[in-house]
Amino acid sequence: MADRRDIERLADDILLLIRTNEIQSFSRKSLAEECSAKPSDISKALDQIEQWNYQIERDDDGRTVRFLSAPDSLTATEISYKLQTEVLGRQIFSYQSVKSTNEIAMRMAENGAVEGTIVTAEEQTSGRGRLGREWHSPRGVGIYLSIILRPLFPPDKAPGISLVAALALADVISLYLPNMVKIKWPNDVLINGRKTAGILTELAADKDRIEHLIVGVGINVNQEMNDFPSELRPRATSIREALRNNNLIGDQTDSTGDRVRLLQQFLAAFENEYLQYKKTSLESSLPRIRSYSSLIGRQVRLMSANEQIEGKAVDINLNGALEVEIDGRLTSFSSGEVTVLSAGQT
Numbered sequence: 305m306a307d308r309r310d311i312e313r314l315a316d317d318i319l320l321l322i323r324t325n326e327i328q329s330f331s332r333k334s335l336a337e338e339c340s341a342k343p344s345d346i347s348k349a350l351d352q353i354e355q356w357n358y359q360i361e362r363d364d365d366g367r368t369v370r371f372l373s374a375p376d377s378l379t380a381t382e383i384s385y386k387l388q389t390e391v392l393g394r395q396i397f398s399y400q401s402v403k404s405t406n407e408i409a410m411r412m413a414e415n416g417a418v419e420g421t422i423v424t425a426e427e428q429t430s431g432r433g434r435l436g437r438e439w440h441s442p443r444g445v446g447i448y449l450s451i452i453l454r455p456l457f458p459p460d461k462a463p464g465i466s467l468v469a470a471l472a473l474a475d476v477i478s479l480y481l482p483n484m485v486k487i488k489w490p491n492d493v494l495i496n497g498r499k500t501a502g503i504l505t506e507l508a509a510d511k512d513r514i515e516h517l518i519v520g521v522g523i524n525v526n527q528e529m530n531d532f533p534s535e536l537r538p539r540a541t542s543i544r545e546a547l548r549n550n551n552l553i554g555d556q557t558d559s560t561g562d563r564v565r566l567l568q569q570f571l572a573a574f575e576n577e578y579l580q581y582k583k584t585s586l587e588s589s590l591p592r593i594r595s596y597s598s599l600i601g602r603q604v605r606l607m608s609a610n611e612q613i614e615g616k617a618v619d620i621n622l623n624g625a626l627e628v629e630i631d632g633r634l635t636s637f638s639s640g641e642v643t644v645l646s647a648g649q650t
């Protein structure tokens with residue numbers, strides 16, 4: 305008699321078989337043969353597949369089976385299916401509810417997890433932003449992802465990674481919402497001026513060597529406005545809201561943002577940017593980062609660890625620092641919190 309783990313493994317095998325041959329119906333007999341299993345276990349495995357919220361077509365007497373659709377769940381099976389990356393997602397750990405995926409990834413990295421390991425969750429109860437702030441992470445509607453990297457470059461090159469991740473994200477979101485996406489240096493992605501995604505890069509390093517680097521990415525995908533706490537509503541949005549506000553979907557669509565696909569697209573885009581960044585820093589990506597920038601050319605107030613300045617943001621340099629003209633002199637900042645002072649975006 306097969307135990308639960310055996311049934312789950314069989315369900316995985318069947319799933320792979322029927323979804324890679326989506327147009328085909330399979331008889332239970334052929335599934336049993338293909339998977340070297342007993343027909344009675346096939347029924348249990350099909351029940352399991354349905355419990356995982358996959359849609360399958362089982363004819364009346366349950367003799368034939370066909371794959372219909374996968375749930376929009378951030379499971380390792382879904383994320384890895386047809387994932388087009390070499391490194392990112394080599395190991396995938398998917399959770400239902402965690403305090404913070406960055407916290408888990410940091411612990412895994414300390415215990416030797418390989419570069420490219422990713423951690424995802426359907427919900428975070430203490431999602432982290434920068435400087436002790438919170439990332440609102442309601443269940444099932446967003447992407448909460450942490451990526452473990454082990455680059456050989458020196459620690460002072462780490463801050464640029466947030467920008468590179470923001471660039472990958474801006475490119476991917478722009479596939480759905482062309483010309484509406486901006487990057488607010490150093491780590492925010494905005495749609496029509498509202499924050500849609502944030503990046504938190506955390507680092508374990510000594511003076512000249514990075515031990516590991518955790519890139520944490522939170523993306524608002526399917527949130528309705530009511531899903532945001534009231535204080536965030538004026539400043540936040542989700543991809544779904546933006547699509548609807550721009551008449552790119554109807555009100556009735558119930559599953560607009562395919563989170564799995566978006567996550568896979570982001571991982572592929574970020575992998576390319578990361579490999580490029582390791583080779584040439586921001587050299588090749590800077591023109592695109594500049595063109596997405598919501599700050600360049602604007603009068604800004606910047607708060608960094610020990611000062612507050614006002615000036616005109618004129619550029620982002622090769623290290624990813626923001627160059628601000630203050631009383632006719634250029635100063636560059638590698639981190640900080642920026643408010644736009646001139647009319648328009650915040």
Ligand code: BT5
Nearest residue numbers: 404406431432433434437439440449502503520521522540
């Ligand atoms: C960030 O910080 O934007 C980085 C967010 C990183 C979140 C990811 S989720 C996966 C991984 N695991 C974690 O624990 N964290 C990472 P910061 O720039 O400090 O922005 C935080 C501010 O954004 C908050 O103080 C709010 O004002 C606002 N905010 C919080 N949740 C938001 C949301 N869901 N959408 C838009 N804005 C939000």
